Amino acid sequence: MVPAAALMGFGIWNLKHIQRSGQVEAAFQRDFSHVLKIAENKSWHKAYDVVMPIRSQFPNAEQSRAEIEANLDRILTQHPEFSYALFYDKKSNLFVGRMQPGRDLDPNFCGRSQEAIKMAASWIPLEASHIATKVRVAMEKEDEPVLFDGGWVLNDNQHIYWNLGYFIPPDVPKDRVELGFVSLDEDYLRDRFFPALMADVLNSKDNVLRQDAYPPAMMIHPAKESTPWVASANWDGGKPEAERNFQYVFQDLALAIKYHGTTVADMSSRFLRYNYIVLSALSLLMIGGIWLTYRNVSREMKLARLKSDFVANVSHELRTPLALIRLYAETLELGRLTAQEKYHEYFRIIREESERLTALINNILDFSRIEAGRKEYEFKETNLAELVRTTLDSYRFQIEQNGFAFEENISGDIPPVNVDREAIARSLLNLVNNALKYSKDQKYIGVSLYRSNGSVKLEVQDRGIGIAAAEQDKIFDKFYRCGDPLVHTTKGSGLGLSLVRHIAQAHGGNVSVESVPEKGSKFTIALPIDPSVRAGAALA
Ligand code: ADP
Numbered sequence: 001m002v003p004a005a006a007l008m009g010f011g012i013w014n015l016k017h018i019q020r021s022g023q024v025e026a027a028f029q030r031d032f033s034h035v036l037k038i039a040e041n042k043s044w045h046k047a048y049d050v051v052m053p054i055r056s057q058f059p060n061a062e063q064s065r066a067e068i069e070a071n072l073d074r075i076l077t078q079h080p081e082f083s084y085a086l087f088y089d090k091k092s093n094l095f096v097g098r099m100q101p102g103r104d105l106d107p108n109f110c111g112r113s114q115e116a117i118k119m120a121a122s123w124i125p126l127e128a129s130h131i132a133t134k135v136r137v138a139m140e141k142e143d144e145p146v147l148f149d150g151g152w153v154l155n156d157n158q159h160i161y162w163n164l165g166y167f168i169p170p171d172v173p174k175d176r177v178e179l180g181f182v183s184l185d186e187d188y189l190r191d192r193f194f195p196a197l198m199a200d201v202l203n204s205k206d207n208v209l210r211q212d213a214y215p216p217a218m219m220i221h222p223a224k225e226s227t228p229w230v231a232s233a234n235w236d237g238g239k240p241e242a243e244r245n246f247q248y249v250f251q252d253l254a255l256a257i258k259y260h261g262t263t264v265a266d267m268s269s270r271f272l273r274y275n276y277i278v279l280s281a282l283s284l285l286m287i288g289g290i291w292l293t294y295r296n297v298s299r300e301m302k303l304a305r306l307k308s309d310f311v312a313n314v315s316h317e318l319r320t321p322l323a324l325i326r327l328y329a330e331t332l333e334l335g336r337l338t339a340q341e342k343y344h345e346y347f348r349i350i351r352e353e354s355e356r357l358t359a360l361i362n363n364i365l366d367f368s369r370i371e372a373g374r375k376e377y378e379f380k381e382t383n384l385a386e387l388v389r390t391t392l393d394s395y396r397f398q399i400e401q402n403g404f405a406f407e408e409n410i411s412g413d414i415p416p417v418n419v420d421r422e423a424i425a426r427s428l429l430n431l432v433n434n435a436l437k438y439s440k441d442q443k444y445i446g447v448s449l450y451r452s453n454g455s456v457k458l459e460v461q462d463r464g465i466g467i468a469a470a471e472q473d474k475i476f477d478k479f480y481r482c483g484d485p486l487v488h489t490t491k492g493s494g495l496g497l498s499l500v501r502h503i504a505q506a507h508g509g510n511v512s513v514e515s516v517p518e519k520g521s522k523f524t525i526a527l528p529i530d531p532s533v534r535a536g537a538a539l540a
C-alpha cells in the first residue's frame with residue numbers, strides 16, 4: 001500500500017513540476033528555434049545560388065558604356081527574378097543602371113525601379129570605396145564574394161521591400177573600385193523565393209516539428225510589424241510560437257513559425273491531461289489490485305478462523321457424547337441399578353449418543369470426500385416415501401422425547417426417484433437435527449413430502465429462532481454459523497447445510513430456505529423426477 005501510494009504521489013508531483021516549470025513549452029521552443037535557424041541558413045544559400053551566376057557574367061570597366069548597358073540588359077532578360085542591375089566604376093565615375101526589360105509595360109514596377117536607380121546614382125558614388133573594401137575583406141576572410149543589403153522604403157504611400165546583392169565583377173584589378181549590384185525583385189521574393197524556401201524547410205525530412213495532426217506553418221513579416229508579408233499555405237493566423245530576424249541576406253524581415261490548428265500551450269495541456277488520465281487509470285488499477293488482495297487475504301483469514309472454530313466445535317461435539325457413553329456404561333458396569341427402567345434409559349442414552357457420534361462422523365467424512373472431489377453417489381430407483389418414513393421412525397422417539405410436536409405429511413402420489421438412499425437420509429436428518437437444535441419454546445417439527453412441477457419436494461419446517469434475511473444465503477457455505485446467541489451455545493460444525501446443498505445439487509436439484517427470525521424456518525429440498533435432469537446437472 002505504502003509503495004503504491006508513494007509511486008502515485010511521485011507521479012503527480014512530477015507532472016505538477018513539469019507543468020510549473022514549463023518544460024514541455026521549453027522543449028517546443030528549442031525545436032521551433034532550431035527550424036528557424038535552418039530556414040535562415042537555407043535562405044542564405046538560395047540567395048547565393050541566384051546571384052553567383054550573374055556575378056560571373058557581369059561586365060567591367062574594360063567595356064564601353066554601350067557594351068555594359070547591352071550586357072546588363074542581356075543578363076536581366078535571362079534572369080527575370082531581378083528588377084534592376086547597376087554598375088559603377090569609380091575611376092571613370094561611370095554609373096550604369098538598367099531596369100528589367102521584360103517588365104517595362106508595368107507602370108508600378110517601372111516607377112519603383114526608376115526611383116531606386118535614381119537614388120542609387122546619388123549614393124553609390126559616395127559609398128563605393130567603402131563598399132568595395134568591405135567586399136574585398138569578405139572575399140578574403142570568409143570567402144564570400146557577394147554581400148547583401150535590404151530594407152523597406154515608402155514608395156507612393158506603399159511599403160516596398162528592396163534587396164541588393166553586391167559584388168566586384170570578375171577580372172577587376174585590386175586597385176580599382178568597380179562594383180556590380182543586382183536587386184532581387186519584390187514580386188519574385190514574395191511569390192516564388194520565400195514560398196519555395198518555406199515549403200522546402202517545412203517538408204524537409206529533418207524538420208523535427210513534422211507531424212500529421214498539426215503540421216507546422218511559417219510566415220515572413222517585416223521586422224517591425226507582425227502582419228504576415230509572405231505565409232506558407234497552411235498559415236492560419238494567430239500568434240507565432242517563435243520568431244527570428246534575418247541577419248545576413250534579408251535584413252528587416254523576420255521569420256515566424258507555429259503549429260497549424262493548435263498552440264503549444266494547448267499541446268502542453270493536452271500532454272499533461274493525457275498523462276494525468278494514464279496516471280489516474282494506473283492508480284485505479286493499483287487500488288483495485290490492493291482491494292482484491294485485501295479481500296482475498298481477509299477471506300483467507302476468515303476461513304482460517306472458521307476452520308479453527310470448526311475444530312474446536314467438532315472436538316467438543318465428539319467429546320460430549322463420548323463422555324456420556326462412558327459415564328452411563330461405567331454406571332451399568334457397576335451393576336448397582338435396581339430399577340429396570342433405569343437400565344432401559346441408560347441403554348437408550350448410550351444408543352442415542354452413539355447415533356449422534358455416527359451422524360457427526362459421517363458428516364465429517366462426507367465433507368472431506370467432497371472437498372477432495374472423491375464423493376461418489378450411488379443412484380438407485382428408490383421409494384422416497386418409504387425412505388423418509390423409515391428415517392423419521394428411528395428419530396421420532398428422540399424428537400418427541402425432547403418435547404416436540406411432530407407432524408409427518410407424506411403424499412400418496414410420490415413416484416420412484418433415482419437417488420442415493422444414504423445421502424438423502426443424511427440430508428433429512430441434518431435438517432431435522434437443525435430444527436431440534438435451533439428451536440426455543442415453540443417446539444414443532446413438520447416434515448412433508450409431495451410432488452410439485454416435475455420434482456419431489458422434501459420440506460422440514462420448525463417454529464424456532466429463524467434466520468435473518470442477510471444470513472439466509474450464507475448458511476449453506478461450509479463452516480458458516482449464524483450470529484444468534486443460541487447458535488453459539490448449541491453444538492455444531494457448520495457443515496450440515498453445506499452437505500445438504502451438495503447432495504441436492506448432485507441429484508440435479510437444490511435446497512432453499514424460507515425463514516422469519518423468531519417465527520421459524522422452512523427448508524425445502526427439491527429433487528427432479530426425471531433422471532436426465534440430474535445427468536445434465538452432473539455434466540454441467
Ligand atoms: P451447524 O452444525 O452449525 O448446525 P449447519 O450447516 O447445519 O451447521 O447450519 C448452519 C447454520 O445455519 C447454523 O449454525 C444455524 O445458525 C443456521 N441454521 C440451520 N438450520 C437452522 C434452523 N432450522 N433454524 C435456525 N437456524 C438454522
